[in-house]
Amino acid sequence: MAMALRAADMEVRRLSGSLGAEVRGIRLASADASDAAAIRSLLLEHLVLFFPDQHLSPDEHIAFGRHFGELESHPNLSLDAERPQFFELRATGGSGAIADEWHSDLTCEAEPSVFAILQMKKCPAVGGDTLWANMYKAYDELSQPMKDLCEGLSALHDASSHGTPERKAIHPVVRVHPETGRKSLFVNHHFTRRIVETSHEESEVLLGFLTRWVTGTRFTVRYHWTEGTIAVWDNRCTQHHVLNDFEGERVIQRVTVMGDRPQPAAPPRYAPFGGKFSAASWRDEPLRRFLRDRETRS
Numbered sequence: 001m002a003m004a005l006r007a008a009d010m011e012v013r014r015l016s017g018s019l020g021a022e023v024r025g026i027r028l029a030s031a032d033a034s035d036a037a038a039i040r041s042l043l044l045e046h047l048v049l050f051f052p053d054q055h056l057s058p059d060e061h062i063a064f065g066r067h068f069g070e071l072e073s074h075p076n077l078s079l080d081a082e083r084p085q086f087f088e089l090r091a092t093g094g095s096g097a098i099a100d101e102w103h104s105d106l107t108c109e110a111e112p113s114v115f116a117i118l119q120m121k122k123c124p125a126v127g128g129d130t131l132w133a134n135m136y137k138a139y140d141e142l143s144q145p146m147k148d149l150c151e152g153l154s155a156l157h158d159a160s161s162h163g164t165p166e167r168k169a170i171h172p173v174v175r176v177h178p179e180t181g182r183k184s185l186f187v188n189h190h191f192t193r194r195i196v197e198t199s200h201e202e203s204e205v206l207l208g209f210l211t212r213w214v215t216g217t218r219f220t221v222r223y224h225w226t227e228g229t230i231a232v233w234d235n236r237c238t239q240h241h242v243l244n245d246f247e248g249e250r251v252i253q254r255v256t257v258m259g260d261r262p263q264p265a266a267p268p269r270y271a272p273f274g275g276k277f278s279a280a281s282w283r284d285e286p287l288r289r290f291l292r293d294r295e296t297r298s
């Protein structure tokens, strides 16, 4: 009879100086709560973990995800009505569902995802790697004046990149991780639209700088996939980006653990930008509307 592979047998190999580790010697299909606790603590240390040769069925994938919290239901993207938590993204060559812009998942929501658990179902022979970046390190390496400025700010995120600009949320620019207590930068190119407390022009410059800064190569790890590999990442302190450089078919399957409202590193220090009426004021309209609606709701 095959022996169940458990957390005690795990071999962990770091993949870069910044983040990421490959883990072998455990079979995720039979992971129990104590294995999941061991994986969670490895995840807090390495931020993204890769488990090659898992080949989980959809039900095994969902069951593994449930060890980490409540799963997001995604009826529009799910493969079948019975498994609304399980979705698939397909791409061939340069087109289809390819997340080729740096992002943390679902930051357009008030409670963005905590963890994502992705299985590489079909990968091209060449290309289609994914990069992750460490947002603790991106914060830690800012100068003190820039840290001080960013800690007092928040940013508007929306899903206009998905054609649904009405999905909006405001989050701190620097958040504190609820489990490690560490600070990380929480702005991304895909969802973050503007800094709430500054003018549009100032926001363009600061956000432009921050969204480039967070993707600095020394903060990253690049992973080359094989089919059946499971990746688990902590969405609270990482961003990721798929390289759209492949020709064949690429299919991923994912479940998403939800339920965390980002906590600011410092109490709010400034009011939202009020500004004078000027030719550029129309650019402030989406922010004004969001703040007005939020006030009406509260």
Ligand SMILES: O=C(O)CCC(=O)C(=O)O
Pocket (backbone or CB within 6 Å): 099, 105, 116, 118, 129, 130, 240, 241, 242, 252, 254
């Ligand atoms: O396809 C990948 O490697 C990553 C997909 C992705 O960005 C996501 O699931 O958020």
